[in-house]
Amino acid sequence: MTDKFRWGILGTGSIARQFAEGLTALPDAELTAVGSRSEETARRFSEKHGAQRHHSSYEAIARDPDLDAVYVSTPHSLHCENTLLLLEHGQNVLCEKPFAINLSEAERMIAKAREKKRFLMEAMWMRFNPVIRKLGELLEAGAIGEPRQVMADFGFRADFDPEQRLFNPDLGGGALLDVGIYPITFARVVFHEAPVSVVSAAGRGETGIDEQSAYLFRYESGALALLSSAIRTETPHEAVVCGTEGQIRFPRHFWNPDRLILNGDEQRIEIVGNGYNYEAAAVMECVRTGQLECDVMPHSETLAVQSQLDEIRAQWGLTYPGE
Numbered sequence: 001m002t003d004k005f006r007w008g009i010l011g012t013g014s015i016a017r018q019f020a021e022g023l024t025a026l027p028d029a030e031l032t033a034v035g036s037r038s039e040e041t042a043r044r045f046s047e048k049h050g051a052q053r054h055h056s057s058y059e060a061i062a063r064d065p066d067l068d069a070v071y072v073s074t075p076h077s078l079h080c081e082n083t084l085l086l087l088e089h090g091q092n093v094l095c096e097k098p099f100a101i102n103l104s105e106a107e108r109m110i111a112k113a114r115e116k117k118r119f120l121m122e123a124m125w126m127r128f129n130p131v132i133r134k135l136g137e138l139l140e141a142g143a144i145g146e147p148r149q150v151m152a153d154f155g156f157r158a159d160f161d162p163e164q165r166l167f168n169p170d171l172g173g174g175a176l177l178d179v180g181i182y183p184i185t186f187a188r189v190v191f192h193e194a195p196v197s198v199v200s201a202a203g204r205g206e207t208g209i210d211e212q213s214a215y216l217f218r219y220e221s222g223a224l225a226l227l228s229s230a231i232r233t234e235t236p237h238e239a240v241v242c243g244t245e246g247q248i249r250f251p252r253h254f255w256n257p258d259r260l261i262l263n264g265d266e267q268r269i270e271i272v273g274n275g276y277n278y279e280a281a282a283v284m285e286c287v288r289t290g291q292l293e294c295d296v297m298p299h300s301e302t303l304a305v306q307s308q309l310d311e312i313r314a315q316w317g318l319t320y321p322g323e
């Protein structure tokens with residue numbers, strides 16, 4: 001029997017709960033340790049999710065000698081600092097999206113992982129979803145000819161709270177970094193290249209961050225991607241890939257789909273667990289086989305998307321504190 005893979009979780013917020021739940025779908029994984037800024041929060045999270053031990057600081061979980069990988073689930077502005085701390089102490093790291101606030105942070109994180117010879121990956125779970133993998137296969141097989149247009153949106157309505165991470169510039173708030181990264185990644189999955197031209201627009205809110213934004217990408221071939229995101233407006237959550245010989249539609253939550261529609265024909269794929277288990281399983285496979293990056297979500301893709309995010313923000317003059 002294989003030894004259980006020993007996971008740590010750093011930061012005990014809403015996505016950390018879902019990731020812990022996702023691990024329960026993997027018989028060869030266990031939540032071993034939890035690290036929080038507070039003893040009380042760490043203990044409660046660890047009791048609720050059956051972790052073996054808890055740490056009352058991020059430094060303490062970084063020093064835990066018996067972990068196979070640690071998942072970073074703090075706000076965007078802390079990803080770089082938290083990841084560097086973990087890598088410095090020799091941990092393998094799965095870091096939430098967006099990987100960092102900007103390209104320069106992302107490059108430092110990747111350089112540290114290489115220096116320490118540790119595994120590092122951005123937790124862009126959409127790339128591991130079986131339906132998204134199927135999309136890649138269909139495009140590869142020419143199921144809709146040459147892709148010419150992609151449309152995708154991810155917008156939801158959150159209550160306005162200037163302190164909350166979605167709206168707080170200190171925590172890297174804004175629709176682009178929180179959810180715009182999904183349609184942008186989706187376009188990347190389809191076209192596998194950077195656009196030659198990017199036009200974008202942002203509706204900025206009281207705290208200065210983009211409460212909604214849209215991005216129009218043009219590729220070398222003339223193909224286009226029409227993408228948008230929002231944190232104060234609910235949008236349809238659809239994606240469509242239009243090719244020279246047909247369409248592939250994702251009728252709902254394209255970032256975690258259980259079906260696609262190929263030229264009118266609905267194809268469902270069974271999703272096991274809550275979806276976060278797929279990225280966790282990929283990390284486990286890589287770490288167990290000694291790979292330092294994952295070919296489904298390699299560093300080059302993280303850097304490509306991160307530089308896109310920088311380019312778009314530069315068009316609006318949106319910078320975060322410390323940049």
Ligand SMILES: NC(=O)c1ccc[n+]([C@@H]2O[C@H](COP(=O)([O-])OP(=O)(O)OC[C@H]3O[C@@H](n4cnc5c(N)ncnc54)[C@H](OP(=O)(O)O)[C@@H]3O)[C@@H](O)[C@H]2O)c1
Pocket residue numbers: 010011012013014015016035036037038041042073074075076078096097098123125165171177178
């Ligand atoms: N993959 C996905 O589907 C998905 C979905 C939602 C969010 N995310 C990503 O996951 C990350 C966390 O999002 P979330 O929604 O889980 O956030 P959240 O509920 O606000 O939790 C963030 C956690 O980070 C820790 N933290 C450290 N410093 C903090 C600070 N100054 N302010 C607030 N929290 C701080 C806290 O844990 P302790 O108190 O334990 O230290 C907190 O519970 C973000 O990068 C987000 O983009 C991904």
